[in-house]
Amino acid sequence: MSTRTFRITVRGSFDALTEAQRAELAADAAQHDMLHATFTAEGHLTYDADLTARPFFAFRFLDSGEAEEDILDATARAELAAESWLTERGYGFKRLSSQAQDLSLAPLSKRQRKAAARAEN
Secondary structure, eight states, X not given: OOOEEEEEEEEEEEOSOXXXXXXHHHHTGGGGOGGGOOOBSSOEEEEXXXXXXXXXXXXXXXXXXXXXXXXXXXXXXXXXXXXXXXXXXXXXXXXXXXXXXXXXXXXXXXXXXXXXXXXXX
C-alpha cells in the first residue's frame, strides 16, 4: 500500500482580540503573509495585517496516511492543532471549518501528464 499525502486547510476568524493581541499579530504579520503560504506538518498560519477589517486566518497542514479514510483522522488532527495553537496564545476564535485534499486523487497537470507519458515510453 502506498502512502497518501493530505493537504488540510483550517479556516476561521479571530474573535474578541485585545489591543495587545492585535498589536502582537500585526507585528508578526509579515511572516504570516498569504504570499508565503505553505503546507507544513506543524501547520502554517496566514492572516491579513489589517485584522480590524479582515479578522480571518487559515492554517495549512500537510499530513499522510495509508488509506483514503485516513484523511478524516488527519483533518481532526489539523483542527485540534489549530485550536491548540490559538488557545495556548489566548487568541479567541470562531467559525472553524476545514477542507482536506488527498493529493493522490488530484488530477495531474498538463506537465505531469506529459512526464508520465514519457516515463511509459
